[in-house]
Amino acid sequence: MKPTAVVALGGNALLRRGDAPSCDNQLLNIKIAAKAIAKIAVDYKVAIVHGNGPQVGLLALQNLAYKEVAPYPLDVLGAESQGMIGYMLAQELQNLMPTTEVSTLLTRIEIDANDNSMADPSKFVGPVYNKEEAATLAEANNWIMKADGEYMRRVVPSPKPMNIVDKKSIDTLLGAGNIVICCGGGGIPVCRTDNGFKGVEGVIDKDLSATLLAKQLGAEKLLILTDADAVYLDWGTDKQRALNNVTPEELAKHHFPAGSMGPKVEAAADFAKFGGRAYIGALEQSVEVLAEEAGTCVAMA
Template sequence: MAVQPHDQRSAVAQEKAAVLREALPWITRFHGQTVVIKYGGNAMVDEELKRSFAADVALLHFVGLRPVIVHGGGPQIGQLAAQMGLTSRFVGGLRVTDAAMMDVVRMALLGQVNPEVVGLVQDAGAPSVGVAGTDAGLLQVRPAVGPEGEDLGFVGEVEHVDTSYLTELLEGEFLPVVATVGRDAGGVERNVNADLAAGAIAAALGASKFVCLTDVPGLYQDFGRDEQSLMSEVSVKQLQHMLAADELHAGMRPKIRSIVDAVRGGVPQAHILDGRVLHAVLIEIFTDEGVGTMVTTGGETLRDAFEERAADQVRGLASGGVA
């Protein structure tokens, strides 16, 4: 076995120590806080990315954060549907779901994706539990329609999130993995867009951070035309304008809607990250650099607002007040 010179080994050790030291303030800040991560895209099909993501989320758990994974299964649903001779059709970024497609959704999400993600997280060492949106009334939905009132079949729009089961799991130090199938008032199971479900869950849990993994580096001002128009920060007001003006790629609309809903629901930090980048979630949470697109409230970033609120709480405790 080759032996590294002492100076080289020392330099490598110093680099590792610097990384840990940089992460410490962020670990301290988010200790005990809930982080909702919408897991999807290429990160769900590439074997290296799948294992890396599971290990990263397990690390979040072990350093004291409370991660919740919410997943869809677009690639898996599409592949299984094709094998069964069914054609996938989308309206406004939402999958039109008839009875046959709903069977495919159940098989893909509950029978394939959810058990796989749970297994990967458990293999990484974290106690993980698979959860369906129909469990304990978690995702209560109504029939959804397209942007122009189109009939989407068995697609559900989240009306209410009952967090009691997720809270019980988190307090028991389990890591929930949520498959986004919901149930309406008539007891009918419906396919719920994973982005929209994740945003609703983040708001209902009072999460400190909502992370949405995508297959692009972030949100573009002019996607597909100007690769230099990647937006490192964007305000909620800008996002609402882009939605209203129909300036977004159809597949991005549910993601942006989910982030707007989460932030308006009280989540102080939201991020769009490239799930194809190894350790993107760790880089965003535990380093000063950050990646992707950060959502802002306007003049100040949500991170600034969060830090100021935390500082106010510390000052209040120091003066004998109640935070």
């Protein structure tokens, strides 16, 4: 029986920083991702979790253009992004692997409605702006903006994932031999009420959801692919250096930005403590990263 690998594709890996957020640009990067995943699927059962920061931010901007109705909430826009990105990924994978079933599952993830992030947003969504543009948009739309490298981006609440509501469906599809695209954008955030579940205004970090999925599936490996080729110390300075093989304890000695590499490092360390092997690296080097020939591998000593 094949071992299981959860592959987490960053929203910025599917739509690069500074690129126009067009369908053509996204499809170009999705084709790269599909080729990499197709190679991984030869030896592993694969569940794919994709990010949606740029995409859900774009949907929110488009949403503002029509003034006749109130804007749709972020949980609904997250569901839209799951369908959009999931369709494109599934189609490209099916084109490469015509005898393999590929399924996209709209996935709900339970969160705590009182999560601390609701009061302190940290999840980047949408395109990048210069400081002047960011200030204008923040005032016009009542948005919170934070620095993302040399640019500014909108931030929204990012509650921690607690439970995958649709886990049984994922199990069924993987058991049938499907490649499963699930928990897209970190999953649709929902919370329990006396009348069942209801949507929550926020965007769950896809790396934390991918770790939760990997743990609940009993996966052997977690592969986090982004637009960085590894985890670096002293990033952006003359002293920057990549970490190749590292333990969770060693990572805990350093600080990584909450809006970018921080959640990836947290997710990888969490999965390593659980007993798996976690990897962080570039989309184009996914096979090499999984083979521990590139990127960063996080595992217990």
